[in-house]
Amino acid sequence: MAAPLIRMQGIQKAFGPVKVLEGVDFELRAGEVHALMGENGAGKSTLMKILTGIYAPDGGRIDVDGEATAIASPADAEKHGIAIIHQDLNLIPSLSIADNLFLGREEHRFGLLRRRAMAERARAWLARVGMDRLDPDTSVERLSVGRQQMVEIARALGQNARVLIMDEPTAALTESETDTLFRLIRELRAQGTGIVYVSHRMEEIFALCDRISVLRDGQFVGTRDVPGLGFDEVVKMMVGRTLDARFPARTPHVGPVRLSVEHVGGGMVHDVSFDLHAGEVLGVAGLLGAGRTELARLLFGLDRLESGRVTLDGRPVTPKTPSEAIHAGFGFVTEDRKGQGLVLDLSLRENVSLPRVPARAGLVDRPAEKKQTRGLIDALKIRTRDMELDVRALSGGNQQKVVLAKWLALKPRVLILDEPTRGVDVGGKAEIYHIINQLAEQGVAILMISSELPEVLAMSDRILVMHEGRATALLDARGATQETVMTAATGGK
Amino acid sequence: SQQGPGESAPASAASGGGAASTGTPVVGLALSTQNNPFFVELKNGAEQAAKSAGVQLVVVDAQDDPARQISSVEDLIQRRVSVILLNPTDSSALAGAVQSAQRANIPVVTLDRGVDGVQVASHIASDNIAGGKMAADFLAKQLDGKGNVIELQGVPGTSAARERGKGFDDAIAGTGMKIVAEQPANFDRAQGLSVTENLLQANDNVQAIFAQNDEMALGAVQALAGKNRKVLVVGFDGTPDGKAAVENGSMAATVAQQPEEIGKLGVQTAKKLIDKQPVETNIAVPLKLLTKP
């Protein structure tokens, strides 16, 4: 048998005193889709960053095509035909799509750009990922997170790499883009490309992958063939125990109408109406750019409400700033946790208490703050050694829990969740679902925007489906299926 | 004076006693700035005199900032120099520093500018207001008391700009001449050049330019170069470049101070103070109007 494309052996990595990887082995063959699984903070991204020359390993060896190889920089990785889609978006907002697609490997003659050639190829690359409606000259900051992710995918595919690493590529995508992506991945596999696929969406692993390797706390747990493997087994490898249930059981106690949204419009949102009851979870589904995030921004006072009216507990509310919205009783977990959710250089404690610092007459009440933080860390099972640690040092999933914790401290009347489980591992998701249920039981009205249909179906009482800025359906979750939601989301009635 | 009741000598400064403990006496020179050749020459004169008088000279530079100068005078006091030669950044701001020195029994000699409100051991200077008047009188004589004049001003708010401007303006007012434009060029040659260029666009009929220092005057000379106009340029300071320009005729005159002389006299006066000899309280260093021989 030919040597595997990549073989990593005994990889060690520590950040300061924290050991993140302890003797991890990983092997990737040509023509396979290899899932890399593990809880948040298990070290998946770190391992992949080592493979792409962003971090230098402290120990271990990397063989490419059976030969020991040093990968010291992203440029080295590219030389060996290794491409990566990072977990965090890595685009230059002020540059155009085309500029971003070719960043670092511009087509040029003696340093002079060949713009026309690049524009043409950019169009072809976008078409390949089903984004042919995008103009390559558009600047990236004007795209929604999902579209930006598709640009990243187009860029990685454009490298024609032999090894393609995807670190949670679908976290920001909805079903239809995910389908496009899977089709592309299968094509590449057929052509002999080796693909590493990191995801917390279990369905995807079983639908797509050939083998699976699992990390736990920086240790290598093992590699298995996917066919014949069960959900529980994977979870057991990841968590070390089995999980009670993916979606905790719900006992809805829907109360009176809390939030009433009537013919609301603004930006790309047009004429959206719905009622949200106390204790209810209203799921919001839709395709990329359907305007779900914009609807949330309107309610939270981030964008200008151009028409319609919003009443909260019978009183009209038109917050013009987030601070007014918070006073009115709203909470908002944004979809972009690094850009909008967290202050990375502040500690966990300081982030959690940011919306309302426990204070007396402007003076911070430190003991109360610590107590509150401790309580939230326990309630949300945030994995951290210390509440004084900068949130920057937490894994993605734990960061997401911190964002959630921020709002729990406030006890909002209406909590808007925009992709609340993006990038969170199975265990963490279950915990977040549990918290959502608890909040609903306490009477909080929850508007949950999500691109993960199973999540929307399992967690909501009703489902609002949006398409191109309009509400196309308001379904009862019990009767709804993936098909009915998708039909409404694509505009069909 | 302005001392409040709580103000008294800080503990250690009182022990100064005026003379350094061993060997050669040390004299401190607190300069206002060295970003101007004038003060560099003053320093050079002082350094030469120090060598021949056998004293050690310590030079500190305030970069034209009175607060910084107070600090550097305090530093000199802490070094327990025997005499402080003070070239104040401004005549109104250094009284406190002078008093601190005197309380530490360190005599102060002011150079080029005085310090209001205190009595110093000696004041050595040439008079900027008189210099401005000399320039005006020179132009009045050259132009028979009529004509249009442009004045290039120094950094607004500095004492040199104020005093030279005042001397010049007052004297011009008594003649038939007219100041058609007064614009700041901040004692800087490059700005002297561009401001003069601009002013010449607006004023066709100009017979003379008075610049409050030679640097700006030399900028004005550059602006006039290649223009077929007869404009008398008068500078101030008598820097080497300025003198050379007067000699080759591109400048009509410069009100030359003798900065080296000021520095030299300063050190000599300091030496006398160290040797407990009497000194004159006011030493005037004559200004010289340098014109083409």
Added chain:
Amino acid sequence: MTQVNWSRLAPLLQRLGSVIGLVLLFIVLSVMSPDFLTTGNLLSVLRQVSINALIAFGMTFVILAGGIDLSVGAILALTGAITAGLMAAGHGLALSMGAGLGLGLVLGMVNGALVSWGKVAPFIATLGTMTLLRGLTLVYTQGTPIPVTDAGFALLGGGYLAHLLPLPVIWMFVVFAACAFLLRGTVFGRHVMAIGGNEEAARLSGVRLAPMKLAIYGLSGLLSAVAGVVLTSRLYSAQSTAGSGYELDAIAAVVLGGTSLSGGRGWLFGTLIGALLIGFLNNGLNLLDVSSFYQQVVKGVVILIAVLLDRRQ
């Protein structure tokens, strides 16, 4: 940004960079100059440092919040001139000082308004007000210094506590304590750090940016005015050109103290250390009789070494 691979201890060690630098400088100067380590000299340096420190404390808040304030020196000059001018016109000490300090606060808030409502980058907004205020100072003073006549006022900058401790040093430590508490112990300080760390996240968490920025720049303006009043008192006169270049000294003190220019990270104690570092360096250069031409060379080298020692972006 992402590659943060220092342990929890490292930030503290790094923070101590400036302290270590100051201690080193202290040792070197003590060895090299017999005049350095005397009560008189040390107190005199503290007094010299106080003006810069007062300004730098306010600047610390601005920089922590991700901004910068170039107008501090100009505010110092104008408020000093107004205070002296009012006193010269026969108004009482309290009124004159109140007007000067109040003006500083208002001018700072104007900066804050330009930055928040005007959406102008802080560098350029305060560059504009700096130029404007310098001009207004010249217009107000007509370019001539305004002498101080009130003996009580002169004490403020020139007096001593217990015949030993210069009063400006007292002001410096009082303001330091107040600011350090403001930054660490209050909601306001917390919000300053949050804005500097991630303005958008702070806004979405309900931090009201406009009032915060008005307050932050207002504080900087107020402390510049305090420095202006103390300096005017110390100089027995208000100079129209006072405070030129003080913005750079203040920024240098903040940065030497380990506060990040990109905001969100830093501490006020570092600023005090940074200001002392600059003050002792100036003092040492004078005591050691370093040629004035070389003084700037040495200062440049020290700044570079200091920031290289505590390297961060």
Added chain:
Amino acid sequence: MTQVNWSRLAPLLQRLGSVIGLVLLFIVLSVMSPDFLTTGNLLSVLRQVSINALIAFGMTFVILAGGIDLSVGAILALTGAITAGLMAAGHGLALSMGAGLGLGLVLGMVNGALVSWGKVAPFIATLGTMTLLRGLTLVYTQGTPIPVTDAGFALLGGGYLAHLLPLPVIWMFVVFAACAFLLRGTVFGRHVMAIGGNEEAARLSGVRLAPMKLAIYGLSGLLSAVAGVVLTSRLYSAQSTAGSGYELDAIAAVVLGGTSLSGGRGWLFGTLIGALLIGFLNNGLNLLDVSSFYQQVVKGVVILIAVLLDRRQ
């Protein structure tokens, strides 16, 4: 950053803010002063602007890449002095100029090295080199101007093309064209924009930061040296204090031209417009004989109005 809801046209309109400002100023000055709109005056302003523009072009690259360079004026002074000094010492024109320009490039690269390898914030790194280089210039010149003797060299800044067009204006436009092409048409320029837009993303995309920063700051140093040589030639002498405050003028030109101080957004043409705005404003103030006390007030107001007109952070 996130709330971007202007149409595709808006950025262009916004960019034109500075052009509109310039046109307005032009009209006002033409009406108020009969001497303004003459070939002689316009050419003379262009020549005055050329020094600032040359520096500002380099500064544009630095700012676009998310940095800042405070050392430009100090580099100008030192390279001018070295060039004049070598010529005075009898070395040929070519060698002296080559040494001056080469030194500018190297000094700029030192800035780049401090920022990239040293991981020092650009503001403080270039503040350090500024102080250091000013000191070295004083040491080298001993504080006195170095006269230029070579008549050929004097043409560089003082000569004319076809007896009409001042040579410095030619240099300005040649450098402008070259830089505009460098920014828009080359991989280098693309990477400059990328670094300023998101340094980390650029790095992960394989843009090599260290060589880029060396090149960017090197370019700024080189163009400061070009300005230094032209200024020295124009003044027939090198001043140790030349170029003080030029860094602020250059930054103002860049920002007035609509380039964002946070990097990644801007254009070189705007910088040219910004420099012209400043030049025409100075010219106008002189022509109208505005009192020196009020000049700064007017300048401050104009800066603020201009940036408020094209409001962005």
